[in-house]
Amino acid sequence: MAAVAPSRIAALTRLRCELFQTSYNPTSVRTGAKYLRARLRGPSMVQYYPQQLTVAGFNRMGGGFKIQDWDEHQRLADVEEKKRRGKGAPKKAKSPAESRRMSKRR
Amino acid sequence: MPNARVLRDIKARHGVNANEILRRAYLYVARNQTLPPQVRFQAQLQLNTFGRYARPTTVQNRCTETGRGRGIISEFGLCRYQFRLKALAKELPGVKKASW
Numbered sequence: 169m170a171a172v173a174p175s176r177i178a179a180l181t182r183l184r185c186e187l188f189q190t191s192y193n194p195t196s197v198r199t200g201a202k203y204l205r206a207r208l209r210g211p212s213m214v215q216y217y218p219q220q221l222t223v224a225g226f227n228r229m230g231g232g233f234k235i236q237d238w239d240e241h242q243r244l245a246d247v248e249e250k251k252r253r254g255k256g257a258p259k260k261a262k263s264p265a266e267s268r269r270m271s272k273r274r
Numbered sequence: 275m276p277n278a279r280v281l282r283d284i285k286a287r288h289g290v291n292a293n294e295i296l297r298r299a300y301l302y303v304a305r306n307q308t309l310p311p312q313v314r315f316q317a318q319l320q321l322n323t324f325g326r327y328a329r330p331t332t333v334q335n336r337c338t339e340t341g342r343g344r345g346i347i348s349e350f351g352l353c354r355y356q357f358r359l360k361a362l363a364k365e366l367p368g369v370k371k372a373s374w
Contacts, residue, residue, distance in 0.1 A: 200306035203298050209330055210291030216351065217276070217284060217338055 280341040283334060289327030297324060 178194060185192040193199070223237040250256050261267040276284070303309060303317035326332055336343050337353035345354040350366060361369040 198305055198307045200302040200304075203301040203305060206298075208294055208298075210287075210294040213287045213330070213333055214291045216287065216335065217280070220276075222275075 277341045279343065280336055283336055286327045286332040289325065290330050290333055293324055293328040294330075297321065297328060 181194065182192050184190075191199070191201075223235055223240070227234050227237075247256065258268075300317045300321045304314050304321060306314065334343055335346050335348060335351065337346055337356055338351045339356040340353060342353040342356075346352065347354060347357045350357055350360075352360065357366070360366050362371065
């Protein structure tokens with residue numbers, strides 16, 4: 169059997185691409201099409217953790233009915249108590265020079 | 275209340291979801307060799323301006339019960355110990371302890 173000329177094979181490939189509606193790309197140039205073709209992964213990513221009903225979430229739902237969040241209430245009371253005893257969180261640094269990280273390095 | 279790492283992961287998931295289409299468009303331009311290099315470079319610069327919570331690689335599947343980040347059995351979204359506990363409690367349909 170005689171060898172088929174490369175130009176004939178190229179013509180066949182072009183024709184095949186035309187028939188099956190694929191793009192003819194003999195030099196395999198990267199067109200970035202795979203980024204458009206791939207499915208979006210965000211919607212399924214968001215649903216990974218099961219929905220949990222929290223007190224704050226319930227109050228945000230509306231419906232004219234609010235419930236007290238006692239855990240949050242207790243947390244705020246504890247913070248106030250700590251502040252009163254001088255055990256609260258330190259003041260926010262105004263500049264990078266006075267941040268704790270800088271003073272540690274020295 | 276989920277732990278801080280889970281909250282961070284949830285934040286990343288929402289960030290990815292919100293920025294995905296725009297990022298894909300920039301990726302398409304930046305990786306397309308048929309476009310002029312200047313345009314591709316500009317697109318790459320735009321890609322770099324997204325924060326770390328817009329990249330899908332930041333998202334890590336964590337245990338939905340305990341928030342553990344390692345040893346997750348992805349079919350159930352549970353870490354190996356929670357998987358064992360739940361399987362032994364017959365809370366996972368079709369899962370049975372092997373014995374032969």
